[in-house]
Amino acid sequence: MAEQGVPRRGSRTARAIAHVDMDAFYASIEQRDRPELRGKPVIVGADPTGRGVVSAASYEAREYGVRSAMPIGRAARLCPHAAFLPVDMAKYRQVSLQIMAILADFSPLVEPVSVDEAFVDLTGTERLLGSPLEAVRQIKARIRCETGLTASAGLAPNKFLAKVASDLEKPDGLVVVPPGGESTFLAPLPVERIWGVGRVTAKALRELGIATVGQLQGVPRAVLVRRFGKHGEDLHDLAFGRDDRAVEPFGVPKSVGAEETFEADLRDPEGLKTTLRAHAERVAAELREGGFAAARVTLKLRLAPFETHTRSVTGEPTQDGLELYQRAVLLLDRERVTRPVRLIGLSASRLGPAGVGQLDLLDPAALRRERLARVVDRLTERFGEGTVVPAALLTRRSSRRGAGSV
Amino acid sequence: MEVVLDRDAFLKGLQMVQNIVEPRQTLPILANVLLEADAETVRLTATDLEVGARVSVPAKVASKGAITVSARKLAEIVKELPAAAVAVKVGDNASVSLRCGGVIYKLLGLPPDDFPPVVPAAPESWVTLEAKTLREMLSQTGFAISHDETRYALNGVLLVLQGKEVLMVATDGHRLALAKRSLGRGVGGATGIVPRKAVLEIMRVLGVGEDVQIAITQNQFVLQMPNFVMTARLIEGQFPNYEAVIPKGHPRKMVIARGAVTAALRRVSVMAEERNKPVRFTLNPASLRLSASSQELGEAEEVLDVDYAGEELVIGFNSRYVLDAIAAIETEQVVFELKDPQSAGVIKSIEDEGYCCVIMPMRI
Numbered sequence: 001m002a003e004q005g006v007p008r009r010g011s012r013t014a015r016a017i018a019h020v021d022m023d024a025f026y027a028s029i030e031q032r033d034r035p036e037l038r039g040k041p042v043i044v045g046a047d048p049t050g051r052g053v054v055s056a057a058s059y060e061a062r063e064y065g066v067r068s069a070m071p072i073g074r075a076a077r078l079c080p081h082a083a084f085l086p087v088d089m090a091k092y093r094q095v096s097l098q099i100m101a102i103l104a105d106f107s108p109l110v111e112p113v114s115v116d117e118a119f120v121d122l123t124g125t126e127r128l129l130g131s132p133l134e135a136v137r138q139i140k141a142r143i144r145c146e147t148g149l150t151a152s153a154g155l156a157p158n159k160f161l162a163k164v165a166s167d168l169e170k171p172d173g174l175v176v177v178p179p180g181g182e183s184t185f186l187a188p189l190p191v192e193r194i195w196g197v198g199r200v201t202a203k204a205l206r207e208l209g210i211a212t213v214g215q216l217q218g219v220p221r222a223v224l225v226r227r228f229g230k231h232g233e234d235l236h237d238l239a240f241g242r243d244d245r246a247v248e249p250f251g252v253p254k255s256v257g258a259e260e261t262f263e264a265d266l267r268d269p270e271g272l273k274t275t276l277r278a279h280a281e282r283v284a285a286e287l288r289e290g291g292f293a294a295a296r297v298t299l300k301l302r303l304a305p306f307e308t309h310t311r312s313v314t315g316e317p318t319q320d321g322l323e324l325y326q327r328a329v330l331l332l333d334r335e336r337v338t339r340p341v342r343l344i345g346l347s348a349s350r351l352g353p354a355g356v357g358q359l360d361l362l363d364p365a366a367l368r369r370e371r372l373a374r375v376v377d378r379l380t381e382r383f384g385e386g387t388v389v390p391a392a393l394l395t396r397r398s399s400r401r402g403a404g405s406v
Numbered sequence: 407m408e409v410v411l412d413r414d415a416f417l418k419g420l421q422m423v424q425n426i427v428e429p430r431q432t433l434p435i436l437a438n439v440l441l442e443a444d445a446e447t448v449r450l451t452a453t454d455l456e457v458g459a460r461v462s463v464p465a466k467v468a469s470k471g472a473i474t475v476s477a478r479k480l481a482e483i484v485k486e487l488p489a490a491a492v493a494v495k496v497g498d499n500a501s502v503s504l505r506c507g508g509v510i511y512k513l514l515g516l517p518p519d520d521f522p523p524v525v526p527a528a529p530e531s532w533v534t535l536e537a538k539t540l541r542e543m544l545s546q547t548g549f550a551i552s553h554d555e556t557r558y559a560l561n562g563v564l565l566v567l568q569g570k571e572v573l574m575v576a577t578d579g580h581r582l583a584l585a586k587r588s589l590g591r592g593v594g595g596a597t598g599i600v601p602r603k604a605v606l607e608i609m610r611v612l613g614v615g616e617d618v619q620i621a622i623t624q625n626q627f628v629l630q631m632p633n634f635v636m637t638a639r640l641i642e643g644q645f646p647n648y649e650a651v652i653p654k655g656h657p658r659k660m661v662i663a664r665g666a667v668t669a670a671l672r673r674v675s676v677m678a679e680e681r682n683k684p685v686r687f688t689l690n691p692a693s694l695r696l697s698a699s700s701q702e703l704g705e706a707e708e709v710l711d712v713d714y715a716g717e718e719l720v721i722g723f724n725s726r727y728v729l730d731a732i733a734a735i736e737t738e739q740v741v742f743e744l745k746d747p748q749s750a751g752v753i754k755s756i757e758d759e760g761y762c763c764v765i766m767p768m769r770i
Contacts, residue, residue: 297556315556316579327556358682358724361750361766362579362646 014179016122016132017247019154019162020103020139023171025116026056026092030085032148041066041082048076048084051342052261055087059171071306092116095147102142106135109247117166119159121247133176140174157182160243164193182241187214194238196231204228213239256294258282259345265304266341272332277325277392279346284321287348288377293317293357294348297324299331302343311335319354320369321390407471407496409443411463413487413506419450419463420481422611422634426452426459426603427477433522438474440521441494443467448494451524452477455639457604458524459611462633472518475502483511526628526637529621533567533593537612537631540620543574544609546585546734546761551602552578559643562599565622569593575648581727581765582651583734596622599645604638611636652764653750656743660689661713661756664740667694668732670708674698675725677706684770685725689744690718698725721747722770728753731763 022028026044031037041061046052054075057066064079076084096115103110106129109121120139122132129135136153143151154165156177164186165175177185191197191205191213204227210216216239224232237243258279266272276299287294298312311331318324328346360366376388423439431437431454440451446467451460473496483504484492492506500515544563552560557579566573570592574585608629612618621628627638675683678698688695694712699705721744731753732740739756747767754762 313556315554330556358580358768359748359766360579361582361651361764362577367748 014123014157016125017156017159017162018120018122018132018136018139019156019159019166020099020118020120020136020143020151021153021163021166021170022099022116022143023150023152024056024058024062025095025149026087027058027061028149029092029095030083030088031058037083041079042085043072043075043079043082044085044087045075046072046261047086047263048072050261050263057082095149098147099143099149099151102146103139105142106139109249111247111249119162119247122155136174140172156241158241158243159245159247160195160238161185161241163195164189177241183217183239186239186241187212187217189213191216194235196234196238201228201231201235255298255347255349255351256283256286256290256292257298257300257345257347259300259343259347261302261343262341266344269332269337272337272341272344273329274392275344276328276332276346277321277390279344280325280328281321281390281393283346283348284319284324284373285377285380287319287351287354288373290351291354292351293319293354294324295350295352296348297327297331298347298349299328299335300343300345300347301332301335301337301341303337303339304342306342308343309335314350316360317350317352317354317357320366320373322369323366324348407441407443407473407494408468409448409494410466410468411448411492411494413484413489413492415463416492417481417484417487419448419461420477420484422461423450423452423459424477424481425607425610426454426457428454435474435516435520436522437476437478438516438521439477439480440472440474440518442472442518443470445470451521453522453524454603455522456601457607457636457638459607459636460524460634471496473500473502473515474518474521475513475515479513524637526630526635527621527623527626529623529628531594532619532621532630533572533589534617534619535572535587535589537614537616537618539587540618541609541612541614543572543585543587544605547574547576547583548602548605548609549730549734550576550578550581550583550763551605552576554578559599559641559645562601562641563605564599564645564648565597565620565627567593567596567622569595575645577646577648577651580724581731581763582648583731583763584648584652584761586760598622598625598627599641599643600627601638601641604636607636651750652762653743653745653752656745656749656752658689658716658719658744659714660694660742660744661739662694662710662742664732664735664738666710667740668729670696670710671725671729674706674708677704678725682768683725684722684768685728686720686722686770688718688720689714689716691715719744719746721751722768723751723765724768727763727765731765734761734763 027042030042030044042058043054043061043066044056045054052072054066054068054070054072056068061079061082066075066079092115100112100118103118103120107120107122107125111119122135125135132155136155140151140153143149150172152166152170152173154162154175156162156165157179161177161182165177168175191210192202221236224236228235260275295317296312296314298310300310302308313327313331315327379387427437436454442449446464447462448465449460449462487506490507495503497503500517502513502515504511547563551562560577564575570588572587572589576583616631618629618631625640627640629636671685674696675685675698677700678684679700686697691714692711694710695707697707735755737755737757741754741756743752750764750766752762752764
């Protein structure tokens with residue numbers, strides 16, 4: 001390659017990184033379990049007469065223009081004859097664990113990105129498994145054989161390229177980017193394929209006459225840095241397919257969240273707060289399960305008809321449901337919501353390890369709540385979600401499925 | 407308006423108010439300083455709507471009037487001027503000319519009418535303090551003010567005027583610092599949370615010699631000195647019950663030399679994890695072992711002679727908190743009062759009763 005930078009971590013020997021991405025994961029699981037749905041459009045998400053969003057759409061439904069994260073009502077108009085199914089997160093998690101276990105047989109370095117995708121570092125596994133390409137073929141075959149589902153995979157010298165590659169020939173695809181072929185592979189692709197190039201950056205690039213990665217490769221680094229600052233450096237590196245991030249098996253998730261679209265717009269502030277409390281408890285439980293504490297709390301509000309606001313606040317790292325709730329309420333109160341609310345969500349980010357650290361001086365109940373949470377978590381594990389809830393949530397319907405990790 | 411000021415006095419005046427101006431404002435005029443000329447002074451006023459300050463600078467006033475100009479630019483200009491007379495004259499359309507020696511500036515101002523008024527409350531009574539005392543109390547508490555925006559009631563110093571006492575408390579939820587002084591006479595009763603910005607500004611402008619007067623009204627803190635007044639809107643919200651947090655009668659008392667423990671903590675904490683700088687305190691009769699370790703880097707420990715006669719106790723603290731607490735003490739010997747690894751420790755001077763800092767331990 002013409003461009004030669006400073007030696008980078010991990011660049012001495014070519015790495016072999018696979019990105020494994022399940023095809024229409026939720027919808028495929030439902031089709032697998034209900035043979036009558038095979039070959040038909042399936043949309044997993046909120047109630048189609050209600051106002052939630054699409055969580056996943058089968059390939060048959062995608063032909064009608066249905067996409068995930070689209071309002072469910074729109075999906076129902078685009079594809080009225082589809083089978084609409086609720087999200088069964090517990091089932092999908094089960095399958096996810098099965099898949100991650102398969103991946104773990106191929107490398108100790110497996111980094112789950114979400115329930116349905118993961119990176120696998122296959123560098124140096126040749127003597128055990130044969131060539132990395134052979135290993136990826138085996139991974140796909142075992143997933144199909146053991147779960148009845150198909151996965152698409154990308155195999156490349158780094159995470160960025162592997163991820164781009166896995167997406168190119170979905171479903172059931174396998175795309176390989178050989179070492180040295182990075183620039184050629186990327187050149188014909190649109191710039192939107194590059195990580196961090198969203199609508200805004202893509203528009204700015206278009207104004208410079210750049211639509212493909214190949215055109216971006218022709219722009220000197222200094223020009224990109226002048227125009228985009230630090231982000232310009234990343235653009236330049238990624239355009240040539242350079243990415244030296246390691247596959248991190250115990251990767252800390254970026255955020256944990258819960259949200260709910262209401263069946264009818266909610267105006268009552270108490271109702272909003274009760275929902276937030278439920279979200280906070282759920283998020284806190286998930287943080288505790290992972291052993292994390294979160295410093296940042298984000299409140300998400302969707303006002304009728306479809307206007308989304310997010311507000312965040314940063315404080316001491318916590319994994320305490322009440323504390324998360326109080327921070328979210330602070331944000332909610334500041335918003336002075338006067339319009340009906342369609343969706344409310346809470347997410348916790350800036351995660352770090354919990355358990356070590358500073359004890360609280362002003363909240364003598366904090367230690368007690370911590371001990372209580374541990375007991376509640378154990379009961380939940382044994383008897384299921386909703387076994388023990390804060391009294392404030394007793395009047396609420398038993399917690400809905402449909403909220404989950406975001 | 408047409409006035410002549412002495413450059414040094416002008417600069418000093420500007421420097422007393424210019425920090426009030428925030429780098430980014432909600433209203434353009436808040437970037438400006440208000441200049442008002444009457445009889446023999448020019449009054450300079452700055453505000454961010456929460457905190458306001460006004461200073462009077464002696465001047466030869468040819469014609470009275472008022473104008474507002476960019477506080478940052480004006481201070482920048484006056485700082486560069488030679489020590490000579492500065493002539494300021496307001497022209498048409500809120501333009502301002504400023505001459506000193508051979509240099510002429512033309513500044514584009516904004517009319518004074520839009521400048522938000524800074525109105526110091528007229529309290530029923532003032533409390534008079536030596537500037538030195540006020541500074542001491544603020545520096546004994548200011549470090550513990552919280553930066554956590556989710557706990558805004560903690561983003562300032564609680565000021566309590568009660569009986570014959572002035573009391574200040576600040577806490578960030580991990581530690582609490584309290585300073586208390588008694589006055590010769592009764593001061594009535596008033597309480598308010600003074601925002602951090604006002605606290606920092608007071609410490610910046612406070613001289614050493616003079617007396618200052620302070621007061622708390624319904625929603626305002628006011629401080630006045632000769633030719634200077636500062637107002638601050640009190641933080642609304644409930645300050646925690648500080649008395650409940652301060653432990654009383656902890657059984658384990660350790661007395662140690664301030665300089666020795668400070669130096670040792672600084673040395674040992676080099677090896678502590680960066681975010682919380684945790685250091686383990688292991689107390690045994692007559693000895694204190696400080697130790698810190700980091701998984702990636704290694705470890706450090708140091709043993710000190712102390713005056714302690716109780717059983718062994720191992721407790722972790724954020725060493726920055728301990729250093730802050732000790733730095734506010736002036737006597738040679740400091741006292742640590744401790745109970746167990748989960749209970750807050752108290753650090754104070756061996757003699758002076760006017761200060762204590764309560765620190766919650768860390769799990770390490």
